[in-house]
Amino acid sequence: MKNGLTLFLGVFATLALSWAGLLLTAHRQIGGLGQFKDPADETLYPQPLSGLADQGRLVYQDLGCVTCHTQQVRHEGFGSDLARKWGERGSYARDYIRDQTVLIGQNRLGPDLRNVGARLGEAKPAEYAEWFYKLLYAPQSVAKGTNMPAHPFLFDVHPVAGRQPSAHALTLPSKFAPGPGLEVVPTARAVALAAYLQSLKDSYDYPTERSRNAPAPHKEAGH
Amino acid sequence: MNSTAPNRSEQIEIDASARWPVLVFFGYALGWLLVGGVMQLAAAMQLHQPGFLSACEWTTHGRLAPAAQNALVYGWGMNAAFAFGLWLMARLSATTLRHGGWLFVAAKFWNTGVALGVLGILGGYSTSFELLEMPRYVSLLLLTAYALIGVWAVTTFSIRNTENVYASQWYLFGAAFWFPWLYALAQVMLFKAPVRGVLQPVVNAWYAHGLYNLWFVPVALAAAYYFLPKILGKPVANYYLAPLAFWWLAITSAFAGGSRLIGAPVPVWIPTLGIVANMLVVVGVVIVALNLFGTLSGRHAAARNSLTLRFIIISITSFVLAAAMNLALSMRGFAVTAQFTMLDGLRDWLTFYACFSTAMFGAAYFLLPRLTGKEWRSPALVKAHFGATALGVLLMVAGLTYAGWSQGHMLNDAAVPFAAITKAMAPWFALRSAVLALLLVGHVAFLINFIWIACPINSQGTAAAVFRVPPDLSTEAHAPAGHSLKGVGP
Numbered sequence: 001m002k003n004g005l006t007l008f009l010g011v012f013a014t015l016a017l018s019w020a021g022l023l024l025t026a027h028r029q030i031g032g033l034g035q036f037k038d039p040a041d042e043t044l045y046p047q048p049l050s051g052l053a054d055q056g057r058l059v060y061q062d063l064g065c066v067t068c069h070t071q072q073v074r075h076e077g078f079g080s081d082l083a084r085k086w087g088e089r090g091s092y093a094r095d096y097i098r099d100q101t102v103l104i105g106q107n108r109l110g111p112d113l114r115n116v117g118a119r120l121g122e123a124k125p126a127e128y129a130e131w132f133y134k135l136l137y138a139p140q141s142v143a144k145g146t147n148m149p150a151h152p153f154l155f156d157v158h159p160v161a162g163r164q165p166s167a168h169a170l171t172l173p174s175k176f177a178p179g180p181g182l183e184v185v186p187t188a189r190a191v192a193l194a195a196y197l198q199s200l201k202d203s204y205d206y207p208t209e210r211s212r213n214a215p216a217p218h219k220e221a222g223h
Numbered sequence: 224m225n226s227t228a229p230n231r232s233e234q235i236e237i238d239a240s241a242r243w244p245v246l247v248f249f250g251y252a253l254g255w256l257l258v259g260g261v262m263q264l265a266a267a268m269q270l271h272q273p274g275f276l277s278a279c280e281w282t283t284h285g286r287l288a289p290a291a292q293n294a295l296v297y298g299w300g301m302n303a304a305f306a307f308g309l310w311l312m313a314r315l316s317a318t319t320l321r322h323g324g325w326l327f328v329a330a331k332f333w334n335t336g337v338a339l340g341v342l343g344i345l346g347g348y349s350t351s352f353e354l355l356e357m358p359r360y361v362s363l364l365l366l367t368a369y370a371l372i373g374v375w376a377v378t379t380f381s382i383r384n385t386e387n388v389y390a391s392q393w394y395l396f397g398a399a400f401w402f403p404w405l406y407a408l409a410q411v412m413l414f415k416a417p418v419r420g421v422l423q424p425v426v427n428a429w430y431a432h433g434l435y436n437l438w439f440v441p442v443a444l445a446a447a448y449y450f451l452p453k454i455l456g457k458p459v460a461n462y463y464l465a466p467l468a469f470w471w472l473a474i475t476s477a478f479a480g481g482s483r484l485i486g487a488p489v490p491v492w493i494p495t496l497g498i499v500a501n502m503l504v505v506v507g508v509v510i511v512a513l514n515l516f517g518t519l520s521g522r523h524a525a526a527r528n529s530l531t532l533r534f535i536i537i538s539i540t541s542f543v544l545a546a547a548m549n550l551a552l553s554m555r556g557f558a559v560t561a562q563f564t565m566l567d568g569l570r571d572w573l574t575f576y577a578c579f580s581t582a583m584f585g586a587a588y589f590l591l592p593r594l595t596g597k598e599w600r601s602p603a604l605v606k607a608h609f610g611a612t613a614l615g616v617l618l619m620v621a622g623l624t625y626a627g628w629s630q631g632h633m634l635n636d637a638a639v640p641f642a643a644i645t646k647a648m649a650p651w652f653a654l655r656s657a658v659l660a661l662l663l664v665g666h667v668a669f670l671i672n673f674i675w676i677a678c679p680i681n682s683q684g685t686a687a688a689v690f691r692v693p694p695d696l697s698t699e700a701h702a703p704a705g706h707s708l709k710g711v712g713p
Contacts, residue, residue, distance in 0.1 A: 004381055004396075007388070010470065011397045015404050015437070018429070018477035022496065023408075026425050027418055029490055062347040064285025064356075070563060074486040079559050083637035091488040096420040103351050104424045104487055108563035108634060109270065111641055139273070145642030147270055147649070149277035149284050 030093050036206050045204040046098045049196070054100070056196025059189045061101060063151070070105035071114040071200070075213060087115040087202065092209040095202045110148060118201035125198065130170065132194040133186050138176035154190040157182055233317070240319035241310045242594045244326040246677050248306035249587060251334050253670050255298025260663045262291035267659050270652040281345045289356040290344040296354060296434070297337045297365070300575065302330075303583040304442045305372050308395050310590055311449055312376050315392050316383030325371060332368035336361045352413055352427050354434055362410045366403060373399045390448040390465045390514075394441035397473060401437040405430055421489050425481070432480035435574045437473070440542065443582035444511065447539050450589060451518045454529050460517025461510075468510035475503040482553040486562065501553040508546040515539050533609060534585025537616060541577035544620070548573060560635060565651070566627030569620070576662075577616045584612065584669065591676050600675040604668040611665030619658045626651035 035044040049057065060066075074081045075090030082089070091114055096102045120128050134141050137155050139148040155170075157178045169183040178184060186194070266288040269275050276282040313320045320326075340357030343349070348358035357365075376399045380392060409430035412418050418426060452459050459465065481489075481497030519526055519536070526532040548570045551557045561567065588605070592598055599605050626648065633644045 004388075007393060007396055008400070011400050011473070014397075014470075014473040014477050015401055015433075017474070018433075018480075019408060022429055022478060022481060022493065023412065023418075023422075023426060026490065026493055027422055031419060031422060033420060061351040062286075062349055063283060064289055064344075064349055064351060066351045067285045067288045072487050078486050078555070079562075080635045080637045085637075093421045093488050093490070095488065099420070100417075101351065102421055102423040104421070106353070106483070106563060106567055109645075143642070145646055147273045147645050147652075149269060149273045151283065152278055153280040153283075 033094055033097055035097070036094065036208070038204070045206065046095055046202070048098050049199055052192050052195040053199035054196070056192035056194070056199075057099070057101065059193040060196055061103065063193075065113075066103040066105045066107075068107055068109035068148075069111070069113045070108055071112065072104040073112060073114050073202075081112060084111070085119070086112040087118075089202075089205055089210075090213065091202060092206060092213070094206055094209060110146075113197065113200055115202060116200050117198040118203060120198075128198060129191075129194045132197055133170050133190060134172065134176075136190060136193070137170060137184055137186075138172060141173055141176040151190075154187055154193070156185045156187055158185070159183075234314070237313050237317070237319050238310075238590075238594050240321070240323060241313050244320060244323045244330075245306045245310050245590065245594055247327060247330050248302045248309070249591070249673065250677065251330060252299050252302035252306060252583075253666075253673055255294050255302060255334075255337070256666050257663075257670060259291050259294030259298055260659070260666055262287055262294060264656060264659045264663055266291050267652065267656040271649045271656065280347065286345050286347070286349060289349060289351075289353075290341050292354070293344060293357055294337070294341045296575065297340065297357070298334070300439060300579060301333070301337075303580070303587075304398075304439070305330075305333075307446065307583055307586045307590070308376055308399070308442060309372070309379070310594075311391055311445060311586075312379045312395055315385070315389050315449070316379050317385050318379060318382050320375070320379060326375060329368045329371035329375075332364060333372070336364035336368060339364070350414070352423070354431050355409060355413060355427065359410075359414050362406070362414075366407060366410075369403055369406075373403060390459070390462075390469065391445035393466070393469050394445040394448070397469070398438050398441040398445075401433065401441075405433040405437065421487070424484060424487065425489055425493060428483040429480040431571075432483060433477065435571060436476040436479065439575055439579040440472075440476070440545075443538050443542065443579045446582040446586050447515050447535050447542075450531050450535050450585065451515055454532055454589075455518060455522045455525055457518065457522065459514050460520070461513050464510045465514055468507045468514065471510070472504065472507035475500045475507060479504060479549065479553075482549065485553070485555060485558045498553040498555075501550050504546055505550060508543060512539070512543055530605060530609060531585040531589040534581045534588070534612070537613060538578050538582035538585065541573050541581065541616065545570065545573040545578055560631035561627060562631070564627040564630040564634065565623045565648075565655075566631065569623040569627060572619065572623075577620070581612060581616070584608070587669075587673075591673070595676050597676050599672050601672055604672045607668040608665040608672075611661050611668070615658050615662040615665065618654070618661075622651060622654045622658070626654070 035046065037044050071091075073087035073089070073091045076082055078090075081087065095114075096104075123131065131142055133155075135143060135148070136151045138150055139146045159181050160183050161181055166183060166185045169185050172184065265276060265282070266284055269277065269284045269287070276287070277284070280286075309320060309326070337357075340361040343358035343361065344356050349356045350358065376395060380396055409426055412426045413423060417423065448459065448465070478500035479497050481493040481495075482501050483494075483497065485494045485498070487494070516539070526536065548566075552561055552567070552570055588599070630644060630648055630651075633639045633647060
């Protein structure tokens, strides 16, 4: 190779080819993916995030939660995401069109969060929010043995004396409470983040995706 | 075009023209290596000491870890690549680096951009996209600064005084264009006119894979292709295959990004294309290995004497290992366990640290004494740096491979509660911190030696960058110089 121009054109072509072949083609295929209207209840899915939850998404982004948490449930037969109850089904591309930024993550130092809002159990939404606040303020108080860092900066800790106690103050076991006469109140960012986490649930199963992602029937071996 | 080899005095002139730009870029690079290394160590410690630095919002793990990664990649990695790339381009093109003053301006802008970006991540303006976490406002600054630097490399290439274009030049030339295109396209597609839904992770994977394999790996290979024949004084083995390897690696690596999305909610052809590409990459890697290890064969004793070559050997071994790791992570049977574990991080660490960074260390030990006309001051520090790097890479690869694999097995066993995984991983997190601390010690040793050699008001050093002094200290004195590698080439 002696010719600079040939080199340049080659270098340009390699990247242009991969850009067109990978990104542009993918964009043409699923860039226009829209909501699905359920024929029975005439509702569009996935439903958009609430305003508060969308603010919470920004908090999720700025705190870098994606460093340790994924938001993608792998399908049946590939890992044990479903057995771990991280979702009722694997994630579909359509689930993500409601998210302005899609952070599927690539590290599972913590559990997957794609359906964390659906792990409510018997708890009421307010109780579940409280659970998230405790997890954020003192992770060990609700998830023993975790190495998730505490996020005390998402909370106001102030003396109760001389003011009306907050209705939103956390009820913490004394081991994790800041001290007598002090109360812990979630800030607006904590409220938004908890709302976002509670909004994370892909409960609707799209008929088209379901049929496309169904495992192939077993073939008879041999002739 | 002048086909005669530049003589020694021309080479001294070239080195002199590159001296200050190279020293400035290396100075910035080492500063970032230290800052990023400290942040990376702190972030690693947080995994086994969750209370460490968690009370302050700026140093919570989710911000500290990406900030450290960005400081290392854009601070250390890019600056070191600029320093080395500009010098090598000038030498191989047998022309001086002209109007180097502009490069200071570019260096200033670039590093201001990185500093603002890292502070932005710590301050809560992270975008949370891997390797693109820096807030949007710095991207223009970085691109402008890069344009100034890249233009220098390309201009130096285009006014070359040589007839032949050597392998190292292809890789440097390619990298000089690939990075800005990758970066600009990713910025546009993620922030300026964001694509929707899961296309964002696709763009992100394409960028991250491209940055490692179309920027850092080519720069490392440029170093290996240059130093091995030069120091050993023999031509590259099977050099006629080298162009094939270059184009093969370029085409296949550019498509391999999709392999990072196995099992992700994207159309299945995207990871499949990546898997196929990663299998094809092997051909290129085999040719490069034939070239480089073939050159090395029979000359191991000579290679061991050169500090630069010791680093280069770690680098090319890691290059092969990283390709093997990429291939393994592309196999669905392997990925189902290894995905999302420490093995995933090890793959990129192998490329960025064990392959690229060690190549830059080796290059620095070769070029800094030639640019400054001094020897390394402290042989003990040189040995400490090499020892820490070699041991660190070995421990990291062995430790994290085992740890990541067992982490994956536990993750895939739904009966193992998450807290049990965290508990079982704690010693491995601690090992990772210990290795990062060890590497940091090596970096400090390197920095001290660098300050000694770079400081103009300094007496002569005493340590040569060799382990046992060979009969002739300077291979350059008789080995063909600069571009005349062609002379030792095919």
